[in-house]
Amino acid sequence: MILAKFQYKTNRIVSYQITGHAHQANKGYDIVCAAVSVLSQAITNELSQATVSEDGGLFIGLIEPNTKNTVLCDTLLHGLLDIAEQYPENLRVVNLEV
Numbered sequence: 001m002i003l004a005k006f007q008y009k010t011n012r013i014v015s016y017q018i019t020g021h022a023h024q025a026n027k028g029y030d031i032v033c034a035a036v037s038v039l040s041q042a043i044t045n046e047l048s049q050a051t052v053s054e055d056g057g058l059f060i061g062l063i064e065p066n067t068k069n070t071v072l073c074d075t076l077l078h079g080l081l082d083i084a085e086q087y088p089e090n091l092r093v094v095n096l097e098v
Helices: 031-046 067-086
Strands: 002-009 012-020 051-053 058-061 091-097
Touching: 002 031, 002 067, 012 067, 031 058, 031 067, 067 091
Parallel strands: 002 091
Antiparallel strands: 002 012, 012 058, 051 058
16 A cells, blocks of 8 residues: 655645555556656656655655645645545555644
8 A cells, every 4th residue: 555644734734755555456557556656756846945755655855835835735635635535445645743
């Protein structure tokens, strides 16, 4: 299962971490893994001044509190929630207040 954790501070996403494997289909045919990967990489590439680590998954921290980053993080969250609704056995989204 893929686990996506979003950390909030004062109602704003300050970091997120995406780890694990969907195991929805064989390697190369896993549409859940592909969807999560494309969405998360596209959003992450557009964030300005954030810390990125890909050690055992994807961790993004120290997200600058600007309008563009807020829209991007909200887009990622809502996209992943849509995928998790369709594939609850393959993706779980967790929101944590820090």
